[in-house]
Amino acid sequence: MIPVERWMLPDGIDEILPPEARQIEHLRRSLLDLFHRWGYDLVIPPLMEFTDSLLVGLGKDIDLLTFKVTDQLSGRSMGIRADMTPQIARIDAHSLRRPGVNRLCYAGHVIKAQMQSALDTRNPIHVGVELYGEAGLEADSEVISLLLAVMELAGVRDVCLDLGHVGIYRALARAAAFTAEEETAFFALLQAKALTEIQGWIDLRIEDPQLAGWLAALPRLAGAVGVLAVARESLAGAPAEVFAALDELETVAGNLQRRYPEAQLYFDLSELTGYHYQTGVVFAAFAPDVGAAIARGAL
Numbered sequence: 001m002i003p004v005e006r007w008m009l010p011d012g013i014d015e016i017l018p019p020e021a022r023q024i025e026h027l028r029r030s031l032l033d034l035f036h037r038w039g040y041d042l043v044i045p046p047l048m049e050f051t052d053s054l055l056v057g058l059g060k061d062i063d064l065l066t067f068k069v070t071d072q073l074s075g076r077s078m079g080i081r082a083d084m085t086p087q088i089a090r091i092d093a094h095s096l097r098r099p100g101v102n103r104l105c106y107a108g109h110v111i112k113a114q115m116q117s118a119l120d121t122r123n124p125i126h127v128g129v130e131l132y133g134e135a136g137l138e139a140d141s142e143v144i145s146l147l148l149a150v151m152e153l154a155g156v157r158d159v160c161l162d163l164g165h166v167g168i169y170r171a172l173a174r175a176a177a178f179t180a181e182e183e184t185a186f187f188a189l190l191q192a193k194a195l196t197e198i199q200g201w202i203d204l205r206i207e208d209p210q211l212a213g214w215l216a217a218l219p220r221l222a223g224a225v226g227v228l229a230v231a232r233e234s235l236a237g238a239p240a241e242v243f244a245a246l247d248e249l250e251t252v253a254g255n256l257q258r259r260y261p262e263a264q265l266y267f268d269l270s271e272l273t274g275y276h277y278q279t280g281v282v283f284a285a286f287a288p289d290v291g292a293a294i295a296r297g298a299l
Contacts, residue, residue, distance in 0.1 A: 010122075011115070011122075012112075012115040012120060012121055012122035012123075013121075013122055013123050014121050014123060024125070027154060028107050028125070028127065030153060031107065031127050031150060031153065031154075032105065032107060032127075034146075034149060034150065034153055035105035035129055035146075036105075038103070038129075038142075038146055038149075039103050040103040040104060040105040040129050041102075041103060041104055041105065042104075042105055042106065042107075043088060043091050043104050043105070043106055044106070044108065045081070045084060045087035045088065045090075045091060045106065045108075046081075046087075047080060047081060047108075047109075047111075048069075048078050048079060048080045048081065049078065049079060049081070049087065049090075050071070050076050050077065050078055050079075051066070051068060051076075051077045051078060051079040052076075052077070053090060054066070054078075054079040054081065054086065054087070055079060055086070056086070057086070062082060062083055062086075064113065064114065065082040065083070065112045065113050065114055065116075066079040066080065066081075066082045066113060067079065067080040067082075067111055067112075067113045068080075080111045081110050081111065082110050082111065082112045082113070083110060083126070084106050084108065084110060084126050084128070085128070085130065088104050088106055088130045089130070089132075091104070092104060092130070092132045099133075100133055101131070101132070101133040101134045101139075102131070102132040102133050103129065103130075103131050103132075104129065104130050104131075104132070105127075105128065105129045105130075106126070106127070106128060106129075106130075107125065107126070107127040107128075108125065108126065109123055109124070109125055109126070110123070110124060110125075110126050111123050112124075117292065128297070129143065129146060131143055137248060137251045137252055137255070138255075139299070140248075140252050140280065140281050140299045141251075141252050141255035141256060141259075143297060143299060144161070144252065144256060144281075144283055144297070145255075145256065145259050145260065147161075147283070147285060147295055147297065148161070148256075148259075148260050148263060150295070151285060151287075151295075156285075156287050156294065157287075157288075158264070158287065158288050159263070159264065159285050159286070159287055160264045160265075160266055160285070160286045160287075161256070161263055161264065161265050161266065161283060161284075161285055161286075162266045162267075162268055162271060162283060162284040162285075162286060162293070163249060163252070163253065163265060163266070163267050163268070163271075163281065163282070163283050164249075164267065164268050164269055164270070164271030164272065164273075164281070164282045164283070165245040165246070165248060165249050165269070165280060165281050165282065166272050166280065166282055166298070167241055167242070167244070167245035167248075167280060168218070168235075168241075168242050168245045168246070168269050169187075169190070169218065169269075169270070169272055170241070171238065171239045171241035171242045171245070172211075172214055172215060172218070172238065172239070172242065173186070174239070175211060175214075175238070175239055176206065176211055176215065182205065185201070186198075186201060186215070187272065189201060190218060190219055190270045190272065191270075191272065193219050193270070195219055195220075198215075198216065198219055199216055202215050202216055210237060213234075214234070214235050214238050217231075217234040217235065218269055218270045219270045220234075221234060221267075221268075221269040221270070222266070222267065222268040222269065222270070223266070223267060224265070224266065224267070225250075225253055225265060225267065227267050227269075228246055228249060228250055228253075228267060231246055231269055232246060245280075248280065248281060249267065249281065252281055253265055253267075271284070273296055273298060280298070280299045281298070281299045282296075282297070282298045282299070283296070283297050283298075283299075284296045284297075
């Protein structure tokens with residue numbers, strides 16, 4: 001029998017030692033200072049909350065990532081946060097209740113019940129911002145511009161910004177009258193970019209050739225800004241919400257190109273990060289030699 005060291009950490013749970021800890025803390029402070037200069041107020045949410053508030057309105061994916069325990073004082077179910085975004089929304093709506101536009105920022109550990117990839121950590125540090133009370137595209141452009149400023153401050157070079165819009169898939173799913181099971185299944189195929197499987201799934205279930213064409217086109221609508229014009233042709237006749245979403249993407253892209261002309265913009269109309277609880281533009285930042293996104297957001 002191989003002895004097991006009692007002090008060994010669980011899989012995916014990491015400790016941070018010097019000098020890396022010093023570098024991370026320096027970056028955390030620098031980012032919070034940057035957010036302050038942009039007008040964002042710092043909030044520090046609790047590590048755990050009752051699950052009926054922590055998970056309200058969120059999809060099954062976040063639910064599966066959340067550690068759950070029973071509160072010995074109340075007997076109620078509590079969750080250890082796997083994502084700080086819903087906590088910030090709760091603070092804005094129920095604790096602050098400030099009228100007008102609210103800009104909030106945060107930095108802290110989250111704990112995930114599962115690793116999302118073999119090399120992933122289950123206790124990452126999340127740093128981010130939330131902007132409430134402003135529904136216009138200027139707010140979208142501000143948040144994404146701040147992301148690019150964060151990348152510059154962190155010294156990340158040659159960042160590629162991946163932009164999508166969940167409203168496109170949402171409108172097509174409604175047009176197809178998907179059941180909940182069908183929507184979940186097709187969503188999973190899109191995220192896997194499984195072109196052959198997507199076409200086979202469509203052939204079996206979608207009788208309307210025009211609708212089938214729209215759905216089949218989605219995973220192929222990815223590329224530089226010119227792909228938005230291709231999307232307008234490929235999705236001709238689709239619900240008006242599809243073209244409203246394309247208009248929004250073009251406006252946000254134009255704003256970003258004026259502010260950051262060197263930014264590399266990439267569009268992926270089947271990118272659906274935050275689909276279950278977001279309605280608008282989604283984005284992710286990628287850096288050379290890093291296999292996964294180094295930052296994500298939804299508006």
